[in-house]
Amino acid sequence: MAQTHSNFISGHSNKKISDEGMFMKIERSSEWKEGFEERLENRQVWDNWTLYKMCYEVEKVRLIKDFNGLQAPNFLPGLKPYPHQVEAAQTVIERMNGKAILADEVGLGKTIQAGLILKEYLIRGLVKKALILVPASLINQWIEELNQKFHIPVVQYNKKYDMSYCDIVVCSMDMAKRSPHRENIYNQDYDLIIIDEAHKLKNPKTKNYEFVQNLKKKFCLLLTATPIQNDVFELFNLISLLKPGHLGNFETFQSVFSASKHNVEEDEFLKELINQVMVRNSRHETGIEWTNRRVQIIPLEFSEKEKEVYDMISELKHVSPVFSGAFSMITLQKEICSSKHAAYLTLNEMRKKCTNPEEVSFTDEIIVKISQLDTNTKAEKAYEIIKEANGEKVIIFTEYRASQAFLQNFLYEKGIISVPFNGKFSKSKREWMKQLFKEKAQVLIATESGSEGINLQFCHHVINYDLPWNPMKLEQRIGRVHRLGQEHDVNIYNLAIKHTIEDHILELLNVKIGVFEKVVGELDDILTFKMSI
Amino acid sequence: MYPQQIHQYIRQFFKENNCEIIRESDNFINVQLTIEMDKRIMNRPFYWKYLESTGDEPKPAQLTLITDKNRLTEGIAGEVVHYGSPRLNQLFKVTKELGSFVQMYEEPANPSGEQTILTPWVGVNYKITYSSDRTKEILYSLGINLLTGAILNGFQESICLLNLGSRIAPNTFHVPYIIKPIRALERLDAVIENQILHDDHTWAEEAKERLRKDLLVLEYFYRDIEEADRPECYESEKKAMEEQYETKVKIEVINGGLFYLYTNVG
Structure with a gap:
């Protein structure tokens, strides 16, 4: 049987190494030595010289000569990635050390960037196991793209499989965060985590967030076209998931960037910090000819009748406490701007909660008016x-x-x-x-x-x-x-x-x-x- | 690798493994696999298991590989192979399995009828990998003279053009070795380790520095929390970083063997 044994060299004979007090692990296998011994003792036959030479030539071609640069594009002649995609992959690996938010605008191919990075790490042997968390509706698309464009065999998570044997797994976030899948996943040692539609992680109080926070993230890619949807704290939360502390902790961040105080200088500083962990290309930066938007x-103006119904609905909050909540009022107003059918459903539900006759009759009146709307x-x-x-x-x-x-x-x-x-x-x-x-x-x-x-x-x-x-x-x-x-x-x-x-x-x-x-x-x-x- | 190179490679591979080439152009190749090759690359163990139990006549598969899709003019159905394609990777792997150990004898160019004496060598091709969150590989081809113990770098390049055969030629003899091959291998291993020791390891220092910086950032995030009260994710985050930047050196033997040489390579 082959054995792997490792020994440590400390830098006794090498000044540079010993100065730093550096220890390095050397891995080697005795497998070849054993095979050689077997042949020396005539227990096995020798191999073919041409194949021997071919093998060495292939190793020469495949040798990764440099820490920098991408190998993956050579392995994917059919892919033809855009320059901004290759550049993004290289930036993530070489400048961000494999932990990044990929935040290109929608439609610029973030999946391609993620695929390139995954492929590069697989080729270099730095990633053996990877987990890809996506919305359920995108699972098949990911599997297809990775298989066909990147020749990466991927399996969809299934609790019946033994995950130790599945190297690259795609799973829906909704499933992953629930028991027993959650534990199954925590038990695996993933080298790379990819999360698509990562803006769904903006809120630290959610199960999604907590699940990802507790996941060991050696290399990690968060994909989202929309790292900020409402306010800058969402980006803070996202980055704190990827690299806690990069934007300080919550208290310091809040004190500097609370909306009332912050100024342009701090915005510049923040931008700089964000650029260290986030790649974002906009359409016009890609160098690709884009069509215009x-x-x-x-x-639009409501018709008389529509206006009347809208005003009556807006009036409801004064008539009945059932409608006084800001949320339900806004919902109804939005709905009536859309269609009477949308508003009717909500109105009918809420009418059931009305108790006093005045509320009921006013609501009924609106319902009648709504049903009479013909435009x-x-x-x-x-x-x-x-x-x-x-x-x-x-x-x-x-x-x-x-x-x-x-x-x-x-x-x-x-x-x-x-x-x-x-x-x-x-x-x-x-x-x-x-x-x-x-x-x-x-x-x-x-x-x-x-x-x-x-x-x-x-x-x-x-x-x-x-x-x-x-x-x-x-x-x-x-x-x-x-x-x-x-x-x-x-x-x-x-x-x-x-x-x-x-x-x-x-x-x-x-x-x-x-x-x-x-x-x-x-x-x-x-x-x-x-x-x- | 260009399509022509891949084509040559595949052609040679099947030829060396006794698989008959049935049809071929510059852009595709159609081969009849041998039973052994079918078992190795077609991934159908159940078929072979079934045959064993029924005793039917084995029908190893034929394989059609398209080596240059863009130039293919013939209406050929087959698997498209290119650099990086799973099939080619598989053939590379099989090449390695079948080309790991050799014992070769030089056949002198102009046999004058005189006796020829060959000198024994052990040659080993090594691949070293340096890795942290990045990787770099280096190839070393070392040979050691089993009489003198002299060590030669670039061994494979020195012998690949010699006329070598797997049997000793008539009227040719070799000196028995003084250094045992296994001992010689251990010496070469030591040379490689020494080589690593004296190499420039700035890459490792840089990785340590990246780790140090990232750890500082993490500490900052949790600075207001006592060490003992910090959540589990603090520990897992820290562990992830240590793994991310861990510096490792890996030594692999690609292949190697015993060589009896007439030419004075070293």
């Missing part, structure tokens, strides 16, 4: 845009399933075929819907949860039927079509009803973009204008 905000200003506008697109493909994003169904029906009556899309669809259904959209239907109507992990470069009109609170969600949506492979300018239409909650949403989106750009870098146009804080 044409963004329009389309302000939807936004839907009409969306239809207009679709018509003007002249048969070209259009994606509509809405926040509500009820609006999604309504829109599909509404467009159908106008003679426009659409397909629905959301994150709950199985992989095959997603593919099927994508195919239908590509070949049969002019319009795809997606809810928010459908906006990750689907690539639709063949389409270049995006209607944001409802606006989310978070600018990065908008970016995610636009990124579905404005990514590598898009050949046309991309038209984005943001619909917003004047004098309603949607005014506030627009304003808030602007402020948040301001925070993001201060510390992370410029964002491609999401809204049409930018305001600073």
